[in-house]
Amino acid sequence: MTISTLLCFLAASMALTIAPGPDNIFVMTQGITRGRKPAIVTALGMCSGITVHTTAAAFGISAVFYSSVVAFNVVKFAGAFYLLYLAFKTLQNRSGLRLSHVDDLPLSALFRRGFIMNVLNPKVAMFFLAFLPQFIKPDSPYFPLQMLLLGFIFMVQSVIIFCMIGYFSANIGTYLFAKPTIAKYFDWLTAGVFGSLGIRLVLAER
Template identity: 35%
Template sequence: MLDAGVLLAFIPLAIAVIVSPGPDSIYTLTRSVSDGRSAGVMAALGSSAGSIVHTTGAVLGLSAVLQTSAVAFTVVKFVGAAYLVYLGIQTFRKPDEFEISPESTSYTPTESFQSALLINVLNPKVAVFFLAFLPQFVQPGSSVTLQIFTFGVLFASLGFVYQAVLAVFSARARHVISERDLVQTLLRTASGSVLIGFGLKLALEERTAP
């Protein structure tokens, strides 16, 4: 059983991290505006599923490997960065896939889930974050593994709630802007630029010494 004081310390910090703009929230926003509420909510679910993967990795020690192995970290970092850049370039290359109208879709909910999951899982900084962040709240006297996993699930759940709300509200906006070509172009340019920017930032980010 988690101590109430620990939860009161964990939840505000977790929310502060979750609401900070990042690849996950940007992708959820992109999919919900472009493809509707279902695609956006599934993207949010994919991001949360990725958090569970990282939590499991932290429990099993995989995150520790990424933190101590320069080769492993670099490989995963560049794969994740390349995928983000690819998504951004595709946004520019295929404007029809970002057409915003109530009837048009370019990503199915399943595809949105899969892409969001990959964006999250292929970001090694998230893995290292989970390794560094979750153990801060572990209390002596009970299973460390259970506590870390519980905190990870709670973090993922909070993240899903935030991104799902973001998806619902941004999906409503697509009906308002569906007839405004300039707004669609600006959104597509902003989304593609941000995805590429996050990818380049991830690729250029130096590994922190353990």
């Protein structure tokens, strides 16, 4: 692979990562409602899921989602159920609907949450299966290795951008702490993000 190809891939990847979407919106919400460290840990969990999708795409496993409606729907509904469950738990555990940086979830649980959210999204698997091969010659003898390399580059730039989003969005949360009339509704915002992501996944098509 040439340097120009890698640079083109990096530029395209950064543009896709920065563009408003459910993942960076979720990380931003975590930064606002939980603070810097939880947002960054959640972002790391989400980006770690890229390794699963990249490996699956490199060895053709993700192609199953193209050919099997059943496989696609099983993963899709599992992911949607998980997101809707998180929305329910957020509202169930709220304390007077107030915003607080004191989180009862350990960092390992936040990392795991981000990882599971990413892995249980078949649309992400299909994205990598369609996106990565565009930068590799079909007759390349090192096709799987080059797919893994591109997936690693995509993951690294995603980690940097998502962590920056989580870090700076925490400033918004700090400002809102001084506005109790606004901050008290952010449990609903968090649940709303989970719920909207779950519904969006339910409505997703191959």
